[in-house]
Amino acid sequence: LAKTTQPISMDSYEGQEVNITCSHNNIATNDYITWYQQFPSQGPRFIIQGYKTKVTNEVASLFIPADRKSSTLSLPRVSLSDTAVYYCLVGLSGYSSASKIIFGSGTRLSIRP
Amino acid sequence: NAGVTQTPKFRVLKTGQSMTLLCAQDMNHEYMYWYRQDPGMGLRLIHYSVGEGTTAKGEVPDGYNVSRLKKQNFLLGLESAAPSQTSVYFCASWGGENTEAFFGQGTRLTVV
Numbered sequence: 231l232a233k234t235t236q237p238i239s240m241d242s243y244e245g246q247e248v249n250i251t252c253s254h255n256n257i258a259t260n261d262y263i264t265w266y267q268q269f270p271s272q273g274p275r276f277i278i279q280g281y282k283t284k285v286t287n288e289v290a291s292l293f294i295p296a297d298r299k300s301s302t303l304s305l306p307r308v309s310l311s312d313t314a315v316y317y318c319l320v321g322l323s324g325y326s327s328a329s330k331i332i333f334g335s336g337t338r339l340s341i342r343p
Numbered sequence: 344n345a346g347v348t349q350t351p352k353f354r355v356l357k358t359g360q361s362m363t364l365l366c367a368q369d370m371n372h373e374y375m376y377w378y379r380q381d382p383g384m385g386l387r388l389i390h391y392s393v394g395e396g397t398t399a400k401g402e403v404p405d406g407y408n409v410s411r412l413k414k415q416n417f418l419l420g421l422e423s424a425a426p427s428q429t430s431v432y433f434c435a436s437w438g439g440e441n442t443e444a445f446f447g448q449g450t451r452l453t454v455v
Contacts, residue, residue, distance in 0.1 A: 262441065273347075273433045273446030274386070317385070329374055329393050330401065331437065331444055333386040 234318045239338040248305045250337050252318030255299050263294060263301045266317045268336070274317060278303070313341045346370065349434050349447035356424040356454045364419040364450050366434030374437040375417035376401075376444075377409060379430040386433060392417055424454045 235253040242248045254263070262281055266274035278285055280292040280301070291304040305312055315336040321329075350365040366375065373394045378386040378401075388401030390409040398409045406428060408420045417436075421428060431451050437444040 264443070271431075271449065273435070273449055275446070276443035279441070279443065315385075329437075330388060330391060330399075331374075331376055331435065332388055332402065333378070335385045 234320055234334045236316075236318050236334060236337045238335065239340070241340045241342065242308055243342050244309055245307055248308050248312070248339065248341075250303045250305075250316055250318075250339070251300055252303070253300045254318070254320045257298050257320050261320050263292065263298075264319045265290070265292065265303045266319065266333075268315045268317065274333075277316075308339075308341050310341050310343065312339065314339060347434055347436050347445050347447040349432075349450050351450060352448065353451050354453070356421075356452065358425060358454060360424050361420070361422050362424065362452075363421075364432055364434075364452075366417045366419070366436075366447060368415055368417075368436040368445070370436060370438060370445065371414070372436040372438045372445075373414075374439065374444075375411065376435040376437070377407070377417065377419045378433045378435065379403065379428075380433060380449075381430050389419065389432075424452075426454045428452065429454045 264279040265277040267277050268274040278290050278292045282294050285292045293302045315338050317333050317336040347368045376391040377389040380386045387403045389407050390401050392398050392411040395414040410418045431449045433449050434447040435444045
């Protein structure tokens, strides 16, 4: 299983763009990269998933370089409600060896007014 | 569409008591998971299941047992609760490749 490394915490201000980078040096060929958001006292919530290049949805963008050894979650124009813990997961390819969903320690993002 | 439902939401146990946490999903997902989350920490995988009738150990399986007799339900059992098992427990289900996993709202368990 690919291990992920993220910054423990980040701070930013309302209206700024926030980029959180995740390293996954031993990502497997079939692995997807998925990001989850967790608010206090709630279960994690899916944000975005990608395999290569760039993926964008109404909430965020995910940038994945050609070697796929890292990925960057980009949150445009953050607000106070984006204060949460963000987890980068690698795997979820559907193969039995990758069916464990293992969370790292995540990045605690704090947004200030 | 309920998604993933955990029962109960809160529970206080005395040391040595037993209990079962129920996770139910209505999305016909093959994969189901149980996690624990201690204050200020990330989620740690306890046990998981890749289909009805199957279970497997995760990162921290000791002190817990699980069963998946029906596809839609995944039960987590504590045979003899210990204070170290005080935590918030989350259940998740996943439909497979290129899909997202869905999480329940959590069960806050306190063992005194």
